[in-house]
Amino acid sequence: MSAPLLEVSNLSKAFPLRGVLRARARVAAVTDVSFTLAHGETLALVGESGSGKSTVGRCLVRLLEPDLGSVLYRREPGAAAVELLALRGRELGRRRRELALVFQDPGQSLNPRLPVGEAVAEPLRVHGLVRAREARARAAQLFARVGLEADALERFPHEFSGGQRQRIAIARALALEPRCIVLDEAVSALDVSIRAQILNLLLELQRERGLAYLFITHDLGLASRCAARVAVMSKGAIVESGAVAEVLARPQHAATQKLVASVLSGDPRRKLDAAR
Numbered sequence: 001m002s003a004p005l006l007e008v009s010n011l012s013k014a015f016p017l018r019g020v021l022r023a024r025a026r027v028a029a030v031t032d033v034s035f036t037l038a039h040g041e042t043l044a045l046v047g048e049s050g051s052g053k054s055t056v057g058r059c060l061v062r063l064l065e066p067d068l069g070s071v072l073y074r075r076e077p078g079a080a081a082v083e084l085l086a087l088r089g090r091e092l093g094r095r096r097r098e099l100a101l102v103f104q105d106p107g108q109s110l111n112p113r114l115p116v117g118e119a120v121a122e123p124l125r126v127h128g129l130v131r132a133r134e135a136r137a138r139a140a141q142l143f144a145r146v147g148l149e150a151d152a153l154e155r156f157p158h159e160f161s162g163g164q165r166q167r168i169a170i171a172r173a174l175a176l177e178p179r180c181i182v183l184d185e186a187v188s189a190l191d192v193s194i195r196a197q198i199l200n201l202l203l204e205l206q207r208e209r210g211l212a213y214l215f216i217t218h219d220l221g222l223a224s225r226c227a228a229r230v231a232v233m234s235k236g237a238i239v240e241s242g243a244v245a246e247v248l249a250r251p252q253h254a255a256t257q258k259l260v261a262s263v264l265s266g267d268p269r270r271k272l273d274a275a276r
């Protein structure tokens with residue numbers, strides 16, 4: 001097997017608890033998490049709410065500083081590994097571009113007062129990659145690629161539906177030509193038909209650009225449709241991982257069994273899929 005894109009080892013992150021009496025108490029959000037992500041692969045990170053999934057995602061893109069651990073990154077399978085957590089300054093900025101993040105609610109990540117075309121062009125300018133005019137042309141190309149009309153560039157986030165806003169967020173993530181996108185509940189809030197469209201778009205982009213996805217979701221059924229491999233989190237730790245069909249058919253850990261049960265109690269078609 002070739003060397004992976006990401007090799008995450010023993011990642012841990014605790015947050016301080018608020019309140020005077022507990023001034024020094026901390027809550028362990030993520031404890032000793034390890035996994036790998038291959039180039040062009042989708043790995044699902046699944047777990048109930050509060051299990052630590054978003055904290056892992058945020059540590060990978062360095063929105064959060066983990067307390068402990070290592071994240072080795074290889075841009076290409078043959079490249080030398082870079083320790084992402086040791087990067088500072090300019091080198092951090094350069095590598096940060098290569099890992100993007102898409103949230104559940106792009107309403108929160110898009111500036112309400114900025115035309116969305118600007119929101120997509122902005123990272124290109126901030127990173128000094130292109131001049132203003134080129135950035136706009138590039139934003140227009142990206143909008144076309146994610147299925148948005150050119151006139152959408154001038155409009156504001158509130159003028160779009162949830163599905164369209166997620167297309168904008170994807171265009172923004174793609175602008176810096178990442179190797180990997182952390183999709184944190186990126187389709188969880190969407191209606192079933194819109195969700196299918198966005199998932200198809202993500203799949204096309206993955207094939208076209210060789211992107212790797214860390215697909216974070218609380219829905220194991222959804223994970224099984226997007227990823228071949230899954231890691232299940234519970235209380236900040238990975239408690240089970242493997243081929244998604246195997247995990248669905250023979251869940252070992254109580255937390256996984258609970259997730260499988262909620263898949264079975266959902267859509268009857270999924271019940272059949274899971275039973276196969």
Ligand SMILES: Nc1ncnc2c1ncn2[C@@H]1O[C@H](COP(=O)(O)OP(=O)(O)O)[C@@H](O)[C@H]1O
Pocket residue numbers: 015016027028029047048049050051052053054055056
């Ligand atoms: N910024 C924060 N400050 C304090 N506690 C946090 C913060 N972010 C997350 N947590 C806590 O860490 C744990 C894991 O949260 P999170 O990673 O968001 O889980 P998930 O994405 O699986 O729902 C939860 O107990 C949550 O309350």
Ligand SMILES: [Mg+2]
Pocket residue numbers: 053054055184
């Ligand atoms: Mg979360």
